[in-house]
Amino acid sequence: MANKPRVAIFDFTGCEGCELSQLNFEDQLLDILAQVDIVEWREAMDDRADEYDIAFVEGALSTPDCIKRIHDIRRRSKVLVALGSCAVDGGVNAIKNLHPIEEVRAEVYGKDQYLFPTLPALPLSAVVKVDHNVRGCPMTQGEFLRLFTALVMGKQFAEPDQSVCVECKLNENECVFERGMICLGPVTRGGCNSQCTNFGQYCIGCRGLVSEPNLAGMAETLASHGLAMDEAWKRLQLYNAYRLQGVRA
Amino acid sequence: MSRDLDITVKHLTRVEGHGNIVVDMKNGVLHKAQLDIVEAPRYFEALLKGRSFHEAAIITSRICGICSLGHQLTSLKATEQALGLAVTEQTVLLRKLLVHGATLQSNILHAYFLAAPDFLKVKSVIPLVGTHPEVVLRALRMKKLANDIGDAVGGRAVHPITCVPGGFTHVPTAATLKDLRRKLVEQMVPDFLATVETVASLAAAIPQFERPTEYISLRSDGDYALYDGDICSTDTGRVPDSEYRRMTNEFVVPHSTSKHCRANRTSYMVGALARWNNNHDRLCPESLQAAAALGLKPGCTNPYMNTIAQVVEAGHCALDAVAIIDKLLDMGPKLETPNQEPTRFGTGIGSTEVPRGILYHEYTYDRQARIVKANCIIPTGQNLANIDDDMKKLVPEVVAVKSKEEITSWLEMLVRAYDPCISCSVHMLDVEFLE
Ligand code: SF4
Ligand code: SF4
Ligand SMILES: [Fe+2]
DSSP: OOSOOEEEEEEOBSOSHHHHHHHTOTTTHHHHHHHSEEEEETTTBSOOOSOEEEEEEESBBOSHHHHHHHHHHHHHEEEEEEEHHHHHHOGGGGGGGGSOHHHHHHHHHGGGGGGSOOOOOBOGGGTSOOOEEEOBTTBOHHHHHHHHHHHHHTOOOOOOOSBHHHHHHHTTOOOGGGGTOOOOGGGBBOOSOSHHHHTTOOOOOTTOBOSSOOHHHHHHHHHHTTOOHHHHHHHHHHHHTTTTTTTOO | OOOOEEEEESSOSSSBSOEEEEEEEETTEEEEEEEEEOOOOOOHHHHHTTOBHHHHHHHHHTTOSTTHHHHHHHHHHHHHHHHTOOOOHHHHHHHHHHHHHHHHHHHHIIIIIIIHHHHTTOSBSHHHHHHOHHHHHHHHHHHHHHHHHIIIIISSSSSOSSEETTEESOOOOHHHHHHHHHHIIIIIHHHHHHHHHHHHHHGGGSOOOOOOOEEEEEEOSSSSSSSSOEEEETTTEEEOGGGTTTTTOOBOOTTBSSOBOOSSSSOEEOSHHHHHHHHGGGSOHHHHHHHHHTTOOTTOOOGGGHHHHHHHHHHHHHHHHHHHHHHHHHHOOOOOOOOOOOSOOSEEEEEEEETTEEEEEEEEEOTTSBEEEEEEEOHHHHHHHHHHHHHHHHHHHHTTTSOHHHHHHHHHHHHHHTOOBHHHHTTOEEEEOOO
């Protein structure tokens, strides 16, 4: 790209933790700003623009208005990047899809439920074409930098597809199963450098599934480490409720 | 003074989440002055239903990235009370250290990145990189160090990894703590003093506007209450946090996906200004000097001064973080197994001061330690009625002397002064799950 790429950042239904993680590149932020023109970012600035070379989009789609806006953003963008598990996989929002929508609304707003429209939570890719994913909850910062550099330099970016366990072993961590905990690392897509298990916590599966996960085997393993079978599937659904729809209740 | 005024600011910028400002005045009569909350609801209640106590803090953390640490700790306190899980002194100290890091990072982010552009009449922090590079670099340095606390203790500043029911999965080494301490003393404290100078030079741009209201925050006997304390109101004094429903009284209004709150008046304020009004006597001398330099006085009733109170508080967080690190080093940090064996299954309440004000979580667990009932009341939700009341007083006061553009800018600054976290506020939960 001859001129500086025009970058925009958008948010839908999410916690804005991924956007915040972008502001947390204190050491690289000024370099990043020098390489691109940020033309639209509601959370940090007043300006608005019409066209973007790269649009980073955080959050899942969960209202009729979201669907309209994402089509509009797609039309204006050359490259569209889904940022974080809400945008890539629906994220924790999609757990609500497991319950009947009327019940969900009534629980929160009672008799006032019809004031606010809602839909099942959807990943961006359910509605528009997504060019790249940055996974994680919050998005994995290293992966964001890798993709960002590739896009600015016009290079290829390949998404990792090995499990978190591969990285965890390379980091020589003691497997948390050995310590009486459970873990979703075996079916979860790596790329985070096994961030959580490095800190003694189990992998909660925030980066979504590898392309060919052995789900039944994973559930068996969780069950053999003390979880009831329905609890095992619930743990798997924390970040995979959308992808696992219909796989098992 | 009859005048028509019609202001709509759609998707207000430089705030967290989606809100619109709407003012409608016809022939000098104010029909509407309010903040519409249009953020999509995320239905966290449905997300928590039937979930294990291991997952409660992980899920509620995702209510809001900016406030993620606050949600985690408040959630853990509620869970620990409900299940009878005692925690160690080291756990409490590490949590307090994390709170200081998160409060510092959030207050700095708000003052420099979101509020300062208003004072300097620019549209974002980005032009300031060219015009005020040393100020931007200082802001980044302070934010980075605040986040370093989160990284070292929490494993990650946004949605920390290590905080679990009953303790921590990882403890920083003495060397890591010493390194943080050194940077706090050598870098954060001087940067804080320089920040006070910068802010003092901009203070003339703060709108003069007074509206006495009720101020509610935590208060404790020992320290400047952030991690725990009683609920304290400037109108009615202290009550234990078990009284929180009486002090919040949530209700639904049509113009907001977030519920509103009230206590003893039509509205009340939470956040740094409320903490200042209730707890200024607990701040360190450096913060009190900063307050004097910035014209912040006890009993302050100008909501625009909330940003100033955040700056003042940042100094306290930095210095108290040093004191906490000293205690941890004295004790010698050691890895402890988190206490995760429930001794009861019941209801628990957690309350903490997060950067935007007092946050409550309440859960009830069944005998499998799964959630059957959950309630969260978020600071920004508590402030919404107060913001509307401010607008209703402000607009008639300035309509005769200011242009529409100036009024719009003052209203935007007013909403930003509260540092509202709109994505947070639409995720209030209050539900008895229908089995
Ligand atoms: S992926 Fe996680 S951090 Fe990012 S917006 Fe969604 S909930 Fe927040
Ligand atoms: S270890 Fe698991 S939960 Fe942690 S960041 Fe990686 S994928 Fe996410
Ligand atoms: Fe928040």
